[in-house]
Amino acid sequence: MGRVIDDGLDTSASAEVDSRNVKFEVVEAFKGAARDVKQVEVNPSSGTSCYVPFKLGEQYLVYASIYNGRLFTTSCSGSQKLADATVSVEYLRAWKAGTTKTTIQGGVRTTTPGGDIRDLPVSGVEVIALGDKTRHVTTTGANGRFLVEGVLPGRYELSFSRAGYISQKPSYPLNVSERSCAEIRIGLEVLSRVRGRLTNPSGSAAVGIQVELGLIDDDGRIRFPLTSESTAGGAFEFTKVPPGRYLLGVNINRTSSKAPFPTVLYPGVTDRDNARFIEIHGPDSLDGLDFEIGNRLSTRMIEIKLECADGAPLSNIKVIASAAQSINGRNDIGECRSDSRGMAKCEVLADLQYEVRGLAFVARNGGLGVTFVPDLKDKALVEPGDSTFHLVLKASADVKCSQ
Numbered sequence: 001m002g003r004v005i006d007d008g009l010d011t012s013a014s015a016e017v018d019s020r021n022v023k024f025e026v027v028e029a030f031k032g033a034a035r036d037v038k039q040v041e042v043n044p045s046s047g048t049s050c051y052v053p054f055k056l057g058e059q060y061l062v063y064a065s066i067y068n069g070r071l072f073t074t075s076c077s078g079s080q081k082l083a084d085a086t087v088s089v090e091y092l093r094a095w096k097a098g099t100t101k102t103t104i105q106g107g108v109r110t111t112t113p114g115g116d117i118r119d120l121p122v123s124g125v126e127v128i129a130l131g132d133k134t135r136h137v138t139t140t141g142a143n144g145r146f147l148v149e150g151v152l153p154g155r156y157e158l159s160f161s162r163a164g165y166i167s168q169k170p171s172y173p174l175n176v177s178e179r180s181c182a183e184i185r186i187g188l189e190v191l192s193r194v195r196g197r198l199t200n201p202s203g204s205a206a207v208g209i210q211v212e213l214g215l216i217d218d219d220g221r222i223r224f225p226l227t228s229e230s231t232a233g234g235a236f237e238f239t240k241v242p243p244g245r246y247l248l249g250v251n252i253n254r255t256s257s258k259a260p261f262p263t264v265l266y267p268g269v270t271d272r273d274n275a276r277f278i279e280i281h282g283p284d285s286l287d288g289l290d291f292e293i294g295n296r297l298s299t300r301m302i303e304i305k306l307e308c309a310d311g312a313p314l315s316n317i318k319v320i321a322s323a324a325q326s327i328n329g330r331n332d333i334g335e336c337r338s339d340s341r342g343m344a345k346c347e348v349l350a351d352l353q354y355e356v357r358g359l360a361f362v363a364r365n366g367g368l369g370v371t372f373v374p375d376l377k378d379k380a381l382v383e384p385g386d387s388t389f390h391l392v393l394k395a396s397a398d399v400k401c402s403q
Contacts, residue, residue, distance in 0.1 A: 001028040001082060001089065002040070007056045021070070022054045024062065030092040032064070040064075043072040061085040061092075078183075087147045091181045100179045104129055104148040108140050108160055110242040111168070111187025112226070120243055121145070122188055125162045129174075131155065153178040164191050164283025166240075192280050194238040194248070196266075196289030198230045205234035206293055210259050212252045213278065215244045222253055246278040250293050257334045257348045262294040298350035302334075302382050305392045306342045306358050313342030317358040321346045321382070324353040354382045 002024030021041040042064050044054055054060060059082040064071040073079045078088070087105050094100045106127075110120040121144025129136040129148055132155070136148045157171040165188040176182040194213060198206040207230055214225035225247075228236045249265035265275035268291040278286065302321060306314035321334040336346040338358070348354055357380065 001030075001059065001061050002026045003059045004054050004056050005039070007054055008041075024060075027059065030096050040071060043070055058082075061088055084143060084145075087145055088181075095181075100181075101149045102151050102153055102176060102179055103181045104136070104151055104156065104158070104174065104176060104184070105181060106146060106158075106184035106186070108144045108146070109185070109187055110165075110190055112189070112240065112242060122162065122165065125160050125165070125188065128159045128161075129156045130159070130171075151176060153180075158184060160186060160188060162188065165189065166191055189240040190242055190280070191283045192239070192241045192243075193285045193287075194241055194246075194278060194280075194289060195287045196236055196248075196291065198234040198236060198250075199290070199292045201292060201295055205232070206230055207232060207234060209250060209261070209293065211236040211248070211250060213238050213241065214247045214252050215242070216247060216277070222247060225252060241280050243280050243282060246280065247272070247275060248278050248289060249275070249291070255297070255332060255349070257299055257332050260297040260299050260349060262297065264291065264293050266291045268292050299347050300350045302346045302348055302354065302356065304336075304338070304344045304346065304356060304358075306338045306344065307392060313340065314338060314358070315340050315342055317342075317344070319344045319346055319356065319358050321348050321354040321356045323349065324355060324381075348382075351384045353384050356380045356382055 004022055005025045006023035008022045021043055023039060023041050026038055026040060042062060060079060061082055062073050062079045063077045064073045064079075065077070066072075080088075082089070091100070091103060091105070108122045108125045108127075110122055121140070121142070123140050123142045123144060125140040125144075125146075127138050127140065127146050127148075129138075129151065131152060134152055136151060138146050138148050140146045153176050156174045156176060158174055159171045160167050167186065167188055172184060172186060174182050174184050196211075198209055198211060200206045209230045211228050211230060212225040213228070214222035216222060226238055226241065228238050230236045247265055249263065250261050251259055251263045252265060255261070255263055263270055265272065266278070266289055267276050269275055278289070280286075304319055306317050306319070308314050315338050317338045319336050319338065321336075323332040325331070332349055332352065334346045334348040334354070336344045338344040344358075346356075
């Protein structure tokens with residue numbers, strides 16, 4: 001357990017975050033560090049999905065291992081903010097003193113239907129741990145955590161329930177060893193719903209349009225919005241939406257050739273300042289979120305032929321057409337793939353200039369790497385207004401032509 005006294009960050013452009021060490025002032029050690037050790041340096045493994053964003057001045061419970069002579073840690077190993085680790089610290093202190101009880105502990109958070117657990121704890125969840133001879137019942141606290149002490153060792157089935165939430169499985173198995181602290185973390189889907197109707201400027205139903213519901217991060221960005229395609233009557237629906245603050249609309253991040261309509265945000269505006277945010281606090285049901293989209297934008301097809309260095313067709317190559325000009329601060333990106341004849345057709349917006357490249361495989365360091373067709377120093381441009389454009393992209397000699 002320690003406080004960050006140096007976050008190891010280098011603000012220079014050439015700094016490699018993966019190579020940094022975070023320096024801690026040791027507040028309390030449970031295992032591995034000698035009593036007289038006052039400071040340690042730990043690599044936060046920022047190259048992994050379990051990266052811990054240690055912040056200067058804050059305290060953390062750190063589980064570290066030695067790799068290539070260096071201490072490293074990840075959130076997957078259990079490292080977390082000290083404020084969220086009360087139960088773990090109590091257990092470690094008991095373990096160090098030799099007074100450990102056999103316990104089951106864990107955490108419950110909201111999750112999307114795709115299964116990604118968001119950092120949103122769920123309180124008030126009834127937790128039932130059913131063993132061969134015993135049954136234990138407890139409830140999660142405000143931080144979504146729970147603790148069951150004094151259990152018998154053995155196999156348990158844990159179930160989780162709260163009104164308005166649903167577990168992805170009926171129960172979760174957990175093996176508990178004597179004098180151990182068995183840990184389980186699960187996600188609950190929120191039985192929330194957001195519904196509305198999409199219309200054209202003429203008032204008719206807008207059918208087959210991708211509507212987006214984007215969670216706004218603390219930094220104001222929307223990374224991966226939820227999507228729902230409007231059906232008969234222009235109806236759209238989002239279910240199991242986790243709590244948070246959302247933007248609802250069409251092309252909420254950028255105008256796209258995949259959905260060639262101007263950006264529009266609920267209740268029918270074009271900019272965030274005038275948009276009405278959607279607030280989900282739990283198992284809410286929001287209906288009647290109707291709005292109108294703009295007129296469909298003109299698109300065109302770009303025809304591209306991809307060839308090997310010897311002129312043979314270059315098949316199964318992903319082609320990316322990137323708009324040179326931005327709309328609402330974002331550049332449109334069209335994608336397509338070459339067929340057996342080396343031909344690809346990408347639909348893009350009609351009035352923008354596009355830079356077109358293919359992604360091909362090359363032999364590199366005993367394996368396969370990716371290169372651009374044509375080379376980065378060469379530009380293949382398609383000017384605005386071209387309804388049909390025949391473009392030949394020829395690969396260099398190091399590109400594998402059998403895809």
